[in-house]
Amino acid sequence: MSSAAVLRMGALVGILVLSTAACSSTTRLSSSNMCKAAGGTYTRGTCQPGTSVVNAKQMCEAHGGTYFEGGDYCEVGAGGWKP
Numbered sequence: 001m002s003s004a005a006v007l008r009m010g011a012l013v014g015i016l017v018l019s020t021a022a023c024s025s026t027t028r029l030s031s032s033n034m035c036k037a038a039g040g041t042y043t044r045g046t047c048q049p050g051t052s053v054v055n056a057k058q059m060c061e062a063h064g065g066t067y068f069e070g071g072d073y074c075e076v077g078a079g080g081w082k083p
Contacts, residue, residue, distance in 0.1 A: 029065065029074040031056035045072070 035042035035056075040049030047054045060067035060074030067074050 025077065027076050029060070029063070029076060031059065031067075031072050031074060034059055034063075034074065045069075 031045070031047070032042040035047035035049070035054075038047065038049050040047040040054075042048075042056075045056045047056065047059055056072060056074070057067040057069075060076075063074060063076055065074040065076035
């Protein structure tokens with residue numbers, strides 16, 4: 001599975017998460033959950049969906065978010081979503 005396909009799947013998951021949190025100003029997305037939703041395996045800050053490897057920061061930034069390494073999560077602003 002290519003990185004682009006992983007990011008598209010993650011985007012779909014993100015849209016679902018954001019739609020349920022429409023009243024919130026930001027949404028936190030777990031790096032592990034984003035990777036699993038894309039069909040990958042998450043270990044030590046990297047997502048391996050098939051043959052490609054994407055790190056958590058890249059995955060988060062692809063969703064228009066800010067990655068927080070200390071908490072290993074991605075925070076996406078309500079108006080900052082980039083499909």
